Amino acid sequence: MRGTLFNIIQNRLNSKVSGYGDDLLGLMIESAHKQKGMGLNTDEIIDECKTFFFAGHATTSHMLAWTMFLLSINRKWQDKLREEVVRECGTEIPNSENISKLKLVPMALSEALRLYCPVIMTMRQASKDMNLGGIPIPKGMILTIPIPIIHRKKEIWGDNAEEFNPQRFENGIAKAAKHPNALLAFSIGPRACVGQNFAMMEAKIVIAMILQRFSFSLSPDYKHKPDDMLTLQPQYGLPIVFKPFAV
Template identity: 40%
Template sequence: MAPLLGNGIVRSNGLFWAQQRKIVAPEFYMDKVKGMVRLMVESAQPLLKKWEDCIEAQGGIVADVKVDEDLRELSADVISRACFGSSYSKGKQIFSKLRSLQQTFSGQNILFGVPNFGFLPARKQNKISNLEREVESLIWEAVKERQQECRETSSSEKDLMLLLLEGAVNDQSLGKDASKSFVVDNCKTIYFAGHESTAVAASWCLMLLALHPEWQDGIRKEQAEVFKDGQLSVDSLNHLKTVTMVIQEALRLYPPAAFVSREALEETQLGNIAVSKGLCLWTLIPTLHRDPAVWGSDANEFKPERFTCGVSKACKFPQAYIPFGVGPRLCLGKNFAMVELKVVLSLIVSTFSFSLSPKYHHSPTYRMIVEPGEGVQILIQKI
């Protein structure tokens, strides 16, 4: 995953990881994320308008829409504006190259399908190296452009990109090349993880809501009680219990992150298993999330009501629910992702009713994250 994520906060360890976390984590604290809600609502408007236009273009009643790329564009716009001071249109090349990198990796299952683990054919390796250089060059151009913008406007407000740059400059242990890598690698991580996984989670949510329209009705009923003047606001987010349960259940059944990996730093005993120092342990999240011993005999069913009283009461062992990972390495973007999913789903459900298209083919596929292999296609109607 190094070409895709560099040595940013997802892949680094030890003091270097702690240093990056100190800079990145505060930008995703809930008080900061709440300040991004208006931006999220604004970013969603072009998607809503596009789908309304699709309905008109397809006869004015119902439209057959493939949602994946639209959700990717929306999520990319949100992360660009929130963290890097730019819109999706400016970062479009970066997202496109990262997506190409992801697809190049996924063409052959690097984790489990390559006999000579980690060694790729020269042609594919060259393609990956070229894409990696292009992504890094584009990101560095964006960083320098953002830096120049702030100089010209004398703005004291710093987004995540500028904070990363400031952190790299202030760290005396980093040389020039290392400082550049520090910034670029974390931008790569946030560009990719910050938009791809959230967009995929939203796609799974819409697929499940399309299959279970009664939960769409439940969300609308709650919105009628919670929204003041019929509008979503920061204050209303905490009261959107139904949409929160739907998101939690979707993340249980189809968690975008496929696994959590940890290295044993010392010899450890897990039940009857002796784990040697240095061994790497992999926990497969989808398997854990569907274990009947933990979730009950209905573990494979879509039942958001299991989260009525929160995660602690949803299953036998709350620690078995880990869509965002677990422990100190818990995903820093958890608050950001949950709020964005609440905003996007609330706006879509309040604007459209929808069902699953006959063209939809269910095929969960691992491409660095677990996504709908052939996309999610739904039939939408304007409410």
């Protein structure tokens, strides 16, 4: 991977076209070039590319997989979402204007992130001695935040915490639970996921385009075994039966 990224960077540096490209890599190379030795060096740029690749790829694809799983077993919601997509986007490839009109699709994605969060834990280290809800935390202690447990707590989400109910997000994420920061899929604070808006946009487009074209259900071969392999994924895959959908 390092070799591939190195070659891409060299090609950008040697390119005769003005600028280094209008993507994140181009911006990093340009910034390094402008700062003349004070910015990121090539190895650091390669590391940033790897971080973005690993942080952004499996997470989003597993969010999509779990959303497909949940919509396959909740046909009423699948139909509702399709109705919304066809109403707002027709049968065309969604664009930036009509995709922003979708309300139920992002609600369903948030609910999928709640029930099957691809990242199952995040960690924080105490920078000083502190007290957390009556528990003394010494400086340097590492706290592990168990996201799936928080995401299914009845005290926070109500008695139907185990159910797939996108409706709980109808007034926004902050009002979906008894605590405004209860959805921790992208974490919160200064180190929260930088790719979250991109991931949600990508997922909205993919789900909308699938709903426009197919109705789908879970294959009888499916075995439910969510497994944490860096990200939460269906251990035996997700066989789905697709049927072409004509509007």
